Amino acid sequence: MLYEINEKALKLESEGKKIIKLNIGDPDLQTPPEIVEAAYDAMKSGKTKYSSAFGEKSLRERLAAVHKVYADNVVITPGSKWGIFSVMYLLLKDGGNVVIPTPYWTAYELAAKTIGAETRFVNTELDSNWKIDLDKLESAIDRDTRMIILNNPKNPTSSVIEEKILDGIVQIANDKCVPILSDEVYADISFVKTKRILEYGGDHILVTGFSKTFTMTGWRIGYVIANTELIEKLAKLNQITISNVPVFIQDAALKALELKSELTEKIRQEYRERAKLAIGILSTSKLEFSEPNAPFYMFPRRTGLDSEEFALNLLDDGVAVAPGTAFGDYREHFRISMTVPRDDLHIALNKICEAVE
Amino acid sequence: MLYEINEKALKLESEGKKIIKLNIGDPDLQTPPEIVEAAYDAMKSGKTKYSSAFGEKSLRERLAAVHKVYADNVVITPGSKWGIFSVMYLLLKDGGNVVIPTPYWTAYELAAKTIGAETRFVNTELDSNWKIDLDKLESAIDRDTRMIILNNPKNPTSSVIEEKILDGIVQIANDKCVPILSDEVYADISFVKTKRILEYGGDHILVTGFSKTFTMTGWRIGYVIANTELIEKLAKLNQITISNVPVFIQDAALKALELKSELTEKIRQEYRERAKLAIGILSTSKLEFSEPNAPFYMFPRRTGLDSEEFALNLLDDGVAVAPGTAFGDYREHFRISMTVPRDDLHIALNKICEAVE
Numbered sequence: 001m002l003y004e005i006n007e008k009a010l011k012l013e014s015e016g017k018k019i020i021k022l023n024i025g026d027p028d029l030q031t032p033p034e035i036v037e038a039a040y041d042a043m044k045s046g047k048t049k050y051s052s053a054f055g056e057k058s059l060r061e062r063l064a065a066v067h068k069v070y071a072d073n074v075v076i077t078p079g080s081k082w083g084i085f086s087v088m089y090l091l092l093k094d095g096g097n098v099v100i101p102t103p104y105w106t107a108y109e110l111a112a113k114t115i116g117a118e119t120r121f122v123n124t125e126l127d128s129n130w131k132i133d134l135d136k137l138e139s140a141i142d143r144d145t146r147m148i149i150l151n152n153p154k155n156p157t158s159s160v161i162e163e164k165i166l167d168g169i170v171q172i173a174n175d176k177c178v179p180i181l182s183d184e185v186y187a188d189i190s191f192v193k194t195k196r197i198l199e200y201g202g203d204h205i206l207v208t209g210f211s212k213t214f215t216m217t218g219w220r221i222g223y224v225i226a227n228t229e230l231i232e233k234l235a236k237l238n239q240i241t242i243s244n245v246p247v248f249i250q251d252a253a254l255k256a257l258e259l260k261s262e263l264t265e266k267i268r269q270e271y272r273e274r275a276k277l278a279i280g281i282l283s284t285s286k287l288e289f290s291e292p293n294a295p296f297y298m299f300p301r302r303t304g305l306d307s308e309e310f311a312l313n314l315l316d317d318g319v320a321v322a323p324g325t326a327f328g329d330y331r332e333h334f335r336i337s338m339t340v341p342r343d344d345l346h347i348a349l350n351k352i353c354e355a356v357e
Numbered sequence: 358m359l360y361e362i363n364e365k366a367l368k369l370e371s372e373g374k375k376i377i378k379l380n381i382g383d384p385d386l387q388t389p390p391e392i393v394e395a396a397y398d399a400m401k402s403g404k405t406k407y408s409s410a411f412g413e414k415s416l417r418e419r420l421a422a423v424h425k426v427y428a429d430n431v432v433i434t435p436g437s438k439w440g441i442f443s444v445m446y447l448l449l450k451d452g453g454n455v456v457i458p459t460p461y462w463t464a465y466e467l468a469a470k471t472i473g474a475e476t477r478f479v480n481t482e483l484d485s486n487w488k489i490d491l492d493k494l495e496s497a498i499d500r501d502t503r504m505i506i507l508n509n510p511k512n513p514t515s516s517v518i519e520e521k522i523l524d525g526i527v528q529i530a531n532d533k534c535v536p537i538l539s540d541e542v543y544a545d546i547s548f549v550k551t552k553r554i555l556e557y558g559g560d561h562i563l564v565t566g567f568s569k570t571f572t573m574t575g576w577r578i579g580y581v582i583a584n585t586e587l588i589e590k591l592a593k594l595n596q597i598t599i600s601n602v603p604v605f606i607q608d609a610a611l612k613a614l615e616l617k618s619e620l621t622e623k624i625r626q627e628y629r630e631r632a633k634l635a636i637g638i639l640s641t642s643k644l645e646f647s648e649p650n651a652p653f654y655m656f657p658r659r660t661g662l663d664s665e666e667f668a669l670n671l672l673d674d675g676v677a678v679a680p681g682t683a684f685g686d687y688r689e690h691f692r693i694s695m696t697v698p699r700d701d702l703h704i705a706l707n708k709i710c711e712a713v714e
Binding site: 024026031033039040046047049078079111114215217218220242243246247 | 393464
């Protein structure tokens with residue numbers, strides 16, 4: 001359905017209609033020029049050769065320092081998505097199931113389906129502020145469970161897992177000897193304190209990337225932090241698939257880390273403003289929603305809504321959103337990506353409010 | 358063993374010893390500056406966003422024109438290796454076997470092993486100038502065969518499949534309804550006419566890339582040409598794994614295609630000179646070899662040689678080569694990559710000649 005909406009959006013655009021695209025998580029902001037210049041300098045200096053399937057030593061060391069691990073615990077990947085896919089592939093290719101709280105980012109489910117792994121969903125609801133029920137989670141795990149996937153902060157709700165709940169999840173995972181893959185791609189620009197999986201120790205896996213934090217979506221660079229055994233397997237998989245992330249892109253990422261506090265503060269501030277704007281406008285409508293604790297999404301509900309039909313019709317008003325069905329059993333919800341300038345966001349949100357009347 | 362040799366080479370280098378690396382196919386030549394500038398221009402103009410999992414329309418159309426197919430038959434991949442892996446993954450993940458003439462590029466075998474596919478090798482020998490025996494090939498195929506992999510020109514022998522033999526292989530494949538995946542990554546810089554798989558029509562698959570033709574190894578960009586059904590599956594796999602090749606890298610590749618005839622002529626000429634030099638020097642030794650019909654490799658034999666031991670010992674003389682065992686059952690062979698400047702190549706080849714006395 002996401003595909004159908006994107007196709008219709010492209011068709012309307014080709015007919016000359018303006019579409020405000022709140023359907024994908026690709027920020028309108030530009031990659032900071034310092035990062036572009038770092039990539040260019042690296043290219044010119046000949047960093048255009050094959051390199052290590054683990055990633056560049058300099059970048060791995062820098063990330064190890066950030067996360068208080070060893071460089072041997074870090075592997076660089078072409079985007080966090082590849083990190084997620086390849087961990088899932090290695091842990092699930094010989095069978096077993098994966099436990100995923102919903103609503104989920106679509107890619108987890110598609111990856112599991114491609115690999116042929118069973119998915120076990122643990123539903124969460126707006127009414128309980130997307131809280132993960134620990135009993136439900138525990139009973140979803142069985143002897144064939146190979147991993148739990150958490151997304152913290154979460155796409156599509158922009159909710160952050162409460163520390164006590166996360167403590168409970170980690171406890172269950174440890175008791176059952178099931179690793180957690182924690183996708184924390186929004187954590188560095190979260191609006192609230194977000195406890196990280198690596199703070200717990202144990203054999204859990206962090207996957208994250210540079211896309212959201214530094215507006216580098218199209219650069220395709222992320223990383224995995226895990227025990228050295230898994231890191232070596234991931235590097236071997238890199239070696240026979242993608243070889244390595246271009247070194248000039250790794251140099252650009254290194255520059256991004258140098259500028260991290262300055263850049264992330266700017267990005268977070270902009271998304272706080274957008275969230276404030278959205279809360280203000282949507283509050284005047286019949287939509288129910290939780291306030292976002294992180295960029296970029298809101299996942300409002302309108303009782304009785306068929307969000308697939310709604311999303312298709314809304315395109316005729318010039319606004320693209322993602323139907324809730326793309327994230328699990330959430331037909332009454334839809335996802336808004338606040339990844340357009342505030343003027344456009346304002347217009348689009350008002351159209352949404354009208355459409356749900 | 359390749360890994361062990363590389364590790365020993367790095368160790369010796371870290372101790373201050375100079376190692377002439379003839380063990381990997383990464384050319385010493387630099388990416389042409391026009392290509393670097395095209396990437397930089399694209400980055401500066403904001404081409405740093407998510408994009409199509411099929412690849413950019415402009416690049417697909419250009420490649421379609423080059424290969425006389427439709428743009429819908431083309432998908433852009435992060436390196437030809439990803440093209441090979443993902444085709445193998447889609448065709449073999451549910452079981453079956455793959456037929457591969459030897460000596461083979463190591464990655465085919467590693468990919469098959471990772472995917473859990475059976476490999477059926479068809480041996481070829483120096484004594485018959487690496488000719489593929491059609492009867493042997495035919496009898497290797499059974500009802501579980503999902504694909505045949507050809508590498509033309511071939512790594513590690515730099516041999517080109519004779520047109521009549523290729524006709525025969527295609528005939529067998531067509532009769533048995535088994536697709537050929539033809540890896541033609543060296544074809545554009547071949548020294549001799551190299552018939553392409555796409556000239557035959559039918560449901561065969563071309564995989565190739567920009568790495569070798571344009572000295573862009575570290576950029577990670579290649580492509581697959583196949584029927585639209587397979588291309589759509591490949592794009593879906595891209596979508597849930599690597600998303601897309603960075604658009605600025607696709608723009609760089611487009612620039613490379615514009616300059617193709619000029620750039621490839623230069624590269625081919627340099628490798629012809631290196632091959633001539635190598636043939637001259639190695640002819641004075643006890644090594645037997647076929648003359649390369651393409652860049653970058655030679656795969657000589659010395660009767661009685663244990664190439665693993667030989668390669669490890671040769672490192673102490675400051676030269677790295679790849680043992681024949683990395684390419685199949687070829688213990689008496691080793692692979693030389695002529696990917697260093699001629700001065701260094703001269704020194705290294707003389708050391709090799711001394712070492713095989």
